Amino acid sequence: MAGPQGTQPRTSTPLAIEAVGIVKSFPGVIANDHVDFDLRVGEIHALLGENGAGKSTLMNVLAGLYRPDEGEIRVGGEPVQLRSPRDAIAAGIGMVHQHFALVPSQTVAENVLLGLDRPRFRLDLKRTEAEIMSLATDIGLRVEPSARIWQLSIGEQQRVEIVKMLFHGARILILDEPTAVLAPQETAELFENLRALTDAARSIIFISHKLGEVLSIADRITVMRAGKVTAAGLEPEGVTRADLARRMVGRPVLESLERTKVEPGAVVLSVEDVTALNDRGLPALRGVSLQVHAGEIVGIAAVAGNGQSELAQVITGLRACTGRVVVDGRDIAAGPVRAAIESGVGHVPEDRAGVGSAPNLSLIDNLIMRRFRQQPITRGPFLDASAARSKAQTLQGAYEISAPTLDTPVRILSGGNLQRLILAREIDAAPRLLVAVQPTRGLDVGAIEGIHQLLLDLREQGAAILLISEELEELLALADRILVMYEGQVTTAVERPSAADIDAIGLHMMGGEGADSAIDRASTVG
Amino acid sequence: MIDLTLILAAGVASGTVLLFAAIGEIFAERAGVLNLGVEGMMLFGAVAGFSVAAATGNPWLGLVVAMLAGGLLSLLHAVMAIHLRAEQVISGLALTFLGTGLARVLGDGLSSVGAVATLPRLTVPLLAEVPLIGPVLFREQSVLTYVGFLLVPLAVYWIDRTRPGLHLRAVGERPAAADAQGIDVVRLRYLYVLVGGLLAGLAGATITLAISPGWFGDQTTNGRGWIAIGLVIFAQWSPLRAALGAYLFGAIFRFIIDIQGVPAVLGFPNPFQAGRSATFFLEMLPYAFVIVVVVIGSREALRRRVGAPAALGIPYVRGERGG
Ligand SMILES: Nc1ncnc2c1ncn2[C@@H]1O[C@H](COP(=O)(O)OP(=O)(O)OP(=O)(O)O)[C@@H](O)[C@H]1O
Ligand SMILES: [Mg+2]
Numbered sequence: 015m016a017g018p019q020g021t022q023p024r025t026s027t028p029l030a031i032e033a034v035g036i037v038k039s040f041p042g043v044i045a046n047d048h049v050d051f052d053l054r055v056g057e058i059h060a061l062l063g064e065n066g067a068g069k070s071t072l073m074n075v076l077a078g079l080y081r082p083d084e085g086e087i088r089v090g091g092e093p094v095q096l097r098s099p100r101d102a103i104a105a106g107i108g109m110v111h112q113h114f115a116l117v118p119s120q121t122v123a124e125n126v127l128l129g130l131d132r133p134r135f136r137l138d139l140k141r142t143e144a145e146i147m148s149l150a151t152d153i154g155l156r157v158e159p160s161a162r163i164w165q166l167s168i169g170e171q172q173r174v175e176i177v178k179m180l181f182h183g184a185r186i187l188i189l190d191e192p193t194a195v196l197a198p199q200e201t202a203e204l205f206e207n208l209r210a211l212t213d214a215a216r217s218i219i220f221i222s223h224k225l226g227e228v229l230s231i232a233d234r235i236t237v238m239r240a241g242k243v244t245a246a247g248l249e250p251e252g253v254t255r256a257d258l259a260r261r262m263v264g265r266p267v268l269e270s271l272e273r274t275k276v277e278p279g280a281v282v283l284s285v286e287d288v289t290a291l292n293d294r295g296l297p298a299l300r301g302v303s304l305q306v307h308a309g310e311i312v313g314i315a316a317v318a319g320n321g322q323s324e325l326a327q328v329i330t331g332l333r334a335c336t337g338r339v340v341v342d343g344r345d346i347a348a349g350p351v352r353a354a355i356e357s358g359v360g361h362v363p364e365d366r367a368g369v370g371s372a373p374n375l376s377l378i379d380n381l382i383m384r385r386f387r388q389q390p391i392t393r394g395p396f397l398d399a400s401a402a403r404s405k406a407q408t409l410q411g412a413y414e415i416s417a418p419t420l421d422t423p424v425r426i427l428s429g430g431n432l433q434r435l436i437l438a439r440e441i442d443a444a445p446r447l448l449v450a451v452q453p454t455r456g457l458d459v460g461a462i463e464g465i466h467q468l469l470l471d472l473r474e475q476g477a478a479i480l481l482i483s484e485e486l487e488e489l490l491a492l493a494d495r496i497l498v499m500y501e502g503q504v505t506t507a508v509e510r511p512s513a514a515d516i517d518a519i520g521l522h523m524m525g526g527e528g529a530d531s532a533i534d535r536a537s538t539v540g
Numbered sequence: 541m542i543d544l545t546l547i548l549a550a551g552v553a554s555g556t557v558l559l560f561a562a563i564g565e566i567f568a569e570r571a572g573v574l575n576l577g578v579e580g581m582m583l584f585g586a587v588a589g590f591s592v593a594a595a596t597g598n599p600w601l602g603l604v605v606a607m608l609a610g611g612l613l614s615l616l617h618a619v620m621a622i623h624l625r626a627e628q629v630i631s632g633l634a635l636t637f638l639g640t641g642l643a644r645v646l647g648d649g650l651s652s653v654g655a656v657a658t659l660p661r662l663t664v665p666l667l668a669e670v671p672l673i674g675p676v677l678f679r680e681q682s683v684l685t686y687v688g689f690l691l692v693p694l695a696v697y698w699i700d701r702t703r704p705g706l707h708l709r710a711v712g713e714r715p716a717a718a719d720a721q722g723i724d725v726v727r728l729r730y731l732y733v734l735v736g737g738l739l740a741g742l743a744g745a746t747i748t749l750a751i752s753p754g755w756f757g758d759q760t761t762n763g764r765g766w767i768a769i770g771l772v773i774f775a776q777w778s779p780l781r782a783a784l785g786a787y788l789f790g791a792i793f794r795f796i797i798d799i800q801g802v803p804a805v806l807g808f809p810n811p812f813q814a815g816r817s818a819t820f821f822l823e824m825l826p827y828a829f830v831i832v833v834v835v836i837g838s839r840e841a842l843r844r845r846v847g848a849p850a851a852l853g854i855p856y857v858r859g860e861r862g863g
Binding site: 119133 | 703707710713714716721723850858
């Protein structure tokens with residue numbers, strides 16, 4: 015394990031904020047164990063670490079949401095007590111949370127006002143909207159102050175969060191995994207905005223699992239593991255991705271996995287001219303057709319909201335549609351979810367906590383959810399508790415799910431472990447077809463490696479896999495074929511994609527004109 | 541024949557009961573706490589107010605005590621739902637049983653008290669002369685009816701146009717977001733559950749000290765607490781729509797009572813005349829109507845994704861995963 019190796023802060027750049035010896039424990043875990051962290055004025059300091067390393071906890075301490083058990087926080091050299099988020103806001107600290115802290119039913123202006131002590135009583139939204147508009151244009155962020163949050167895309171919501179912090183007078187900005195949910199172009203835009211902010215003497219703490227990003231944007235990098243700092247204030251010039259990955263996970267990580275050659279077999283999934291509506295009753299899929307063969311991974315690349323979520327729901331029987339969804343020759347488009355399950359369709363849904371698992375139920379219950387109708391777990395009208403337990407035990411061992419006990423409610427699990435649990439359940443059911451949506455979103459490099467390996471193994475065993483991801487690198491690493499979706503249609507197909515196709519695919523994801531010529535092997539799908 | 545103006549005027553008066561209870565429940569639910577104990581809080585408030593007024597001869601004192609009684613019960617629910625994170629439906633039902641039981645015990649012997657001093661009735665000078673509206677809304681109404689008139693715009697203004705209202709809505713929709721902005725979720729939830737209790741107590745006192753003075757056991761509220769809860773859904777958590785619904789139901793209740801006194805309609809014998817068995821059917825109708833309204837209203841709310849506060853019924857714990 016690498017020991018802390020801090021570079022001394024240059025005396026010329028003053029510190030914006032400093033955390034000294036922070037200790038924060040939760041029942042059963044020490045999330046922060048004597049953590050030191052400092053941020054210089056005008057820098058972007060990246061914080062890296064595997065899932066559960068304690069990054070969000072440290073940031074929540076800085077944002078006044080958690081009281082540390084021990085340790086001191088200094089802002090501009092002065093010790094401060096942050097008893098509540100309001101104290102932090104008053105000290106000029108603002109945080110964009112990993113899960114956004116916006117009220118969906120309220121407008122941008124109302125959300126901005128939430129953290130403020132003014133107005134005293136009566137809301138003057140018109141005036142607030144004008145003020146937000148002028149602040150936003152000053153720093154070059156596009157927001158629509160009277161729009162309701164639920165109407166905005168994820169990228170727009172993030173801009174709202176940033177504008178909100180700045181409106182509150184924040185000079186120290188904490189961004190907890192801001193790029194986990196952004197499309198590549200949105201990320202590039204965010205980075206430009208962040209650079210503009212540091213030029214205006216704002217200081218930024220930036221958390222991400224994406225090593226490439228961190229190396230490109232950070233002025234310094236700090237790595238945490240298991241509640242401790244393992245490398246402090248590294249300069250990006252001196253380190254490589256492999257270095258960072260090793261410091262995060264504590265072992266070398268293979269970022270590109272071996273892909274054996276698998277001859278695609280018969281067609282397993284055939285989607286024929288499918289249309290469907292989204293939750294708001296608007297067309298989400300407009301005549302989608304595609305096929306996935308046995309032993310093949312087909313990737314869907316699309317910016318959030320272009321119909322890919324609905325496509326996954328249609329195939330797994332969770333959304334009504336017109337057209338045909340044929341799995342192994344059986345049309346399951348009209349049937350209940352059970353028809354999809356019985357046809358061997360496995361599902362790793364986008365919403366892990368809501369659709370993929372029952373957060374308050376135990377590991378056992380969650381692991382047998384797909385098998386509870388089968389022998390030996392079911393016996394007549396009864397469940398066999400000991401059979402269920404031994405099944406869960408086997409899966410926990412085989413898929414390395416770390417949890418206190420098998421009876422622990424799964425909401426306690428870290429993101430990576432919860433995802434392994436879902437994959438364990440779905441893969442163990444030996445699916446003919448696996449629909450995986452954003453399977454590695456928010457996971458650390460070690461966890462991603464493990465999940466990619468699981469998917470590749472499944473492909474080798476001859477399953478068909480439909481992989482929906484906004485992560486182009488992931489699609490390139492895994493997919494035999496990439497389909498780009500835009501506004502509810504498959505617009506482009508790329509066979510045997512390679513890194514050279516990234517820009518063109520990105521353009522297509524944004525619906526870009528003239529992107530076709532950029533893809534050599536591309537064929538437009540009718 | 542039946543005088544429509546009188547029915548409507550009486551409907552507004554008895555609608556005021558539903559109005560207070562429904563707006564109180566709207567406040568609690570907009571903060572994210574479902575309180576199904578309205579019926580119990582109302583009945584407890586009604587008996588407390590009535591007995592104090594009977595003992596002291598001061599209906600105003602009775603009114604205050606009624607509100608405090610409703611508020612006291614609501615705090616019990618608040619502790620269960622907010623602090624102990626109990627299942628709110630169960631806790632609310634328990635509160636109804638508790639309130640009803642307490643009211644039965646305290647009300648023992650009160651039905652023979654007969655008349656007590658009630659709250660004054662007022663006629664608003666000029667407004668009472670306006671045709672149609674005047675006689676219905678502003679003639680010989682109890683002071684509480686006028687309080688109801690004022691409460692509606694006040695509630696709308698509070699919720700939609702003020703900073704405390706903004707915080708209220710945030711706490712009921714996305715408590716984690718409110719918390720991250722330094723809003724004290726627990727304190728606000730307590731506060732608005734208490735407001736709901738005070739208003740339910742007021743609704744109870746409105747019956748016993750103003751609209752139909754006296755104590756009639758469980759029949760005093762006669763399920764109107766449940767109707768108020770139905771109204772909240774029907775109104776999609778808007779005080780204005782709740783007011784319209786409350787007055788509508790008030791008029792229906794009134795009409796059902798009045799029609800029982802009419803021997804014949806257009807020459808046919810009135811099947812609903814008091815004493816005939818069809819009366820029960822008639823009296824059931826408002827409750828059946830509430831069920832229909834609740835079913836349609838909640839389907840509508842689901843379909844259009846409007847209405848119900850997103851965090852309704854869900855206890856808040858800072859930083860809990862998987863929510
Ligand atoms: N509110 C809480 N209650 C109990 N345990 C918690 C709580 N919040 C965090 N933890 C635990 O503290 C540890 C650190 O969690 P934290 O969320 O800070 O990790 P992280 O580095 O942000 O991970 P990720 O990359 O997955 O976001 C984990 O073991 C987690 O389970
Ligand atoms: Mg985190």
